Amino acid sequence: MTKVAESAVASLGMSPVAVQPLMVFAGHRVDAELGRVRLLGEHEVGPALLSERHRLRPESVRVIADHLDRAFPEYEGAFATRAISPPPQAPPQEELSDGLFDLDGLREAALEEALRAPIEQWMTFLHPDQVALVRRNWAGPARISGPAGTGKTVVGLHRAAHLAQRTTGRILYVTFANNLPRVQATFLKAMSPAVADRIDFRSLHSWSQEFLRDCGVSVRLHGERAQTAFSLAWKNVGRDSCLTEIDPAPGYWKEEIDHVIKGRGITSFEEYATVPRRRRRASLRRPHREAVWALYEAYEALRVERGVHDFNDVLSLALAEALRRTGQHRYAAVVVDEVQDLTLVGVRLLHALVGDTPNGLLLVGDGQQAVYPGGFRLSDAGIDIRGDRGQVLHINYRNSKEILDAALAVVAEDSFEDIDGLRTPGRRDVDLTYHDGHVIRVSKPTPSEHDQALLEALHSLPPGARADTAVLCPSMRAIGRYQRLLERASIPVCLLEHYDGRPVDAVKLGSYRRAKGLEFKRVYLPEHDATMPDGSRTPDAEVSETGRERNELSRSQLFVAMTRARDVLWLGSVNRPSAER
Structure with missing residues (x-):
């Protein structure tokens, strides 16, 4: 019955992991779980439901209930339209049912809700195309790619929960950055708590070190x-x-x-x-x-x-051990986020844990957002993505045209080779769903005036806005400087390396690299062009090949930082005199 319900609501854009099966026993007291099904007695069901977080507006509940009535015609109707009183501001019920909430209307309403509270809506609504990827059966390794803002990580998280609901083994969700797993684990626990304890969120190196310890292999990382x-x-x-x-x-x-x-x-x-x-x-x-x-x-x-040992030695030792123990691994599936930032050895290691088993390996990422030097092709790792096992997302759900255009202008001339071996232009076409975000450019003659403008912008934020605001910097030195600046100005700071995805009333502060996989309503990039080459002063012909490589990597990192912004992208600059440059 749960699978039938999942199929029914998928046409509304609802994620399958948002459907939580509940079985109620009349005349009994019980609170237990059997697989993904929660078992409750009639006295326990009320408190259990009331303890759940509210995710849908009443009118959305009405439409979904009505849709399910049609999906289950042999059962007595839910009569949700009479059971739920509309809020005072809602129009009369006859207006609600007069074609206002058809399927297209509900999808649009779901998108509007997602824009108001993006993280919360990840837990419930996806685009129908994304839902299809979450539920798809793949005959072997698969890959999901797409430009920034197209929801790759969201699909990866829902896919991990979906697989955990349908397998008995554990799921490994791994990424290169060591701060992302904490955030992703928080999101998934709120999204699908019934399976959260069966999904391991780890950075690649921390998992590898633990794996080697369990295998009795000594590691002396220093x-x-x-x-x-x-x-x-x-x-x-x-x-x-x-x-x-x-x-x-x-x-x-x-x-x-x-x-x-x-x-x-x-x-x-x-x-x-x-x-x-x-x-x-x-x-x-x-x-x-x-x-x-x-x-x-x-x-x-x-x-x-x-x-x-260095960090590469850890991965090489883990790969050798994984190959030696083929068939003895505990994971039913591995989801790799930001795969483009891994080394070839790292990808081989994760592939070795599940091989080419159906639905075993999902690689999520985008070559344009690579923030580390070097690269590889999937074929180098012995991974064959055939036919529909390579999916590309094309709809940007995060950035407005103004913000995306500003970011693309940075990398427009930088074509890149993705891990599938295809050469791709820097400016790619995407469909936009959000149009309200804007770019604020602030240019000051001195660093002190620039910093004062930043502080004024942060002090002017409305109450509660700091929880979804980030200040991103290109280097650790810059992070230290702005941490001191904000704290002296009595602006609470939460470093991204300590951020776990839970709401905190503080400005997030971290590097461009640590911001990968995250999004914020407001992003501030102080002195964002300080590390960028100035073509007017340094002709391209005079820049060395290694210099051009470093410049391209810096532009890619800046592009990643800029595309974290949803509503406001604040770009600060200092116009120093030529002598100071």
Whole structure:
């Protein structure tokens, strides 16, 4: 009966996880669960229902009840239209039933409600196309992609709950960032509490470390000592090599080791000599690759000498252990959010947990929103997405045209290669559903005047608005600066690294990267163009290939930050004199 009800309300755009089966026993006292079905006695049902969070307006309840009456014609009607008294401001019942709340009207009303309270409505209503993806059966690994704001994470969360309702195994929901799992777990617990304890929300590295501990594999992760080992390797091997002809900054070559060599699991120079360096612009001839390999070997020797692992080692060890234990894993399905930010080794690891089993692996993400260097193709990981197992969302539910146009202007000239291997233009066409958001540009001659304008904007927020407001920065140094500034101005701050998705009356503060997967009604980007290249001062021909690569990555990160905004995008700038620049 629950499945029939789910199918009936899916045509209204209601998520299947919003249907919670309840069985009431007359003349008995009981409060228990059997699978996803809650069992209650007649005395327990009232308090249980009243304790549920209200998600629908009375007129929506009437329409859904009427729709279900038609879906279950053999049962006595619910008579919801007489049982529920309309609120004082509602029109008379005959007006409500006079075609006002047909299916199209209800979908529009659901969208309007979602725009007023976006997170809450994720728990109940999806677009019918999204509902279809949540409920679909896939014969193997699948992928959901689409531009920013198209609801990929929402579909991923509903899919995880849907699978948990229909399987006996556990579901792993994993992402690269370590702050997102807390937020996503909060959303899903409110959305579908009956299955929340069967879904593990983890960052990839934290899960991998726990997995290795359970397998009895010793891990000595120490980022600071590993970085010291690389610094010594650069001093001894890299600093005076031909690598400085391409880029004298050691950070670029540390990224080469992290994302191209170790991130792809390369163990021999012969393999590295010919591997495509995806999302890396600089062309390396064989002598340069030999120099990189010498730097890598020096780093590895010093790291091993110090007895420590880096983050890539954790994933490589976990992959080896997962392959050794094929068929012994406890997960029925794995959902990967922001998959474009993982390394190839990370994707191989998650694939190894479920293989190509039907509905086993769902990859969610968008290559345009990649905020880390390097890249891969799914084919490199042995993952074959065929036919309808690759779905693209095209409707933006978050951004208005004004906000989206401002964000797209940043990356319009930056085409990108997605993980499916397709080259995609920076400006993509999407259908918009929201039109009220706007961009505020503030330009001041000095940093102090700029900061004062930011404080004035935050102080002018109406009561309760801070809970859905974020100040995003490009670096940890900038975060520290603005944390001190806001706290001195008596503006409560909640760092994104501590945010768990629960409402808190404080301005969220964090980096562009940590804002991935989140959305806010108001987003403030102080000195948003400080790290952006100025083409008028630096002609493109004079910028090195590695410089262009860094600029492109900075633009991608800024694009991600800008598209977090729904109602207000505040862009601050400081017009310093040329001498100061």
